[in-house]
Amino acid sequence: SISTLTDSFADFFCEQGLDVVATVGQSMGGRMVLELARRGVGGDTVALDPGGFWSDRxxxxxxxxxxxxxxxxxxxxxxxxxxxxxxxxxxxxxxxxxxxxxxxxxxxxxxxxxxxxxxxxxxxxxxALTKGPKQQGARAGTVPGRVTIGWGRRDLVTVPRQAARARELFPDAVLHWFERCGHFPQWDAPRKATRLILDSTN
Incomplete structure (x- = not known):
């Protein structure tokens, strides 16, 4: 499940003394780094086109x-x-x-x-994505660092309207749009994705 995978990462960070490390993830990985931030694990967080914010349909x-x-x-x-x-x-x-x-x-x-x-x-x-629970949010002021969510305007997997739900659940997050970009910013906009990550993490 997403929860048990995230447990493993959280345990690894703790064991290695990486409690405040910046985290970056894409798609399912984007959901996992947001879940880490929700739990107070890590430092700055960048989630690219994260899953978990779908409607039932x-x-x-x-x-x-x-x-x-x-x-x-x-x-x-x-x-x-x-x-x-x-x-x-x-x-x-x-x-x-x-x-x-x-x-x-x-x-x-x-x-x-x-x-x-x-x-x-x-x-x-x-x-785990389709049968498990949807992503929970984090109240304002409870995440350990900056949270940045990047979304492709032409994403057909995690469609753009889901970005509003992500922002509602993570009110501290800054939303960044990638124009002319699908589900993988690292494919369609690699330089912009790299720049966003570098500018949004310490």
Whole structure:
């Protein structure tokens, strides 16, 4: 579950003396760093397109579309280098994740897509997102550092209207929009994502 994964990170930070370390996460990782901040763990927090802020209908659509996409990627595992080497192939496979999949570098996306196909816990992680509780919030003044939430204007996985729910639940957070950007700012706007992280953490 998201809670037990976050428990593991919180325990690791404590054991390593990293109680006030800055944390950065994307998608499910973005949700986890927000959960760490909610618990008072870590320092500054940057969450990029975090999960956990869906409506019930949005959550159903998320699960109903992403599960077949992951199954397709796994079925095409051996052909991924060829498919992702083509602008047409990237567009067909990555349209849900990127605002401009045809423009992405094959070397950028292939390791991520292979990881999605190969990771043994992908199904369990998806279950944790779709069947577990939604993200809880943190009252104003209770997070340990600055909280910054970045969101792609063209995100089709965690759709942009969810940003308002995230801000409502984390009133101390600063919301940053990535224009012409899908679910992965590190794909569609890598320089801007890097700049946001560096400017928002100590």
């Amino acid at each position: 949005e959550l159903f659509v998320f699960g109903a579309t992403l599960r077949p996409s992951i199954a397709l990627v796994r079925a095409l595992r051996g052909w991924l280098p060829s498919l992702l080497g083509s602008p047409v192939g990237r567009t067909l496979l990555l349209a849900q994740l990127s605002a401009r999949p045809w423009a992405l570098s094959p070397g950028t996306v292939l390791p991520d897509v292979r990881g999605l196909a190969d990771a043994p816990a992908t199904g369990a992680a998806l279950d």
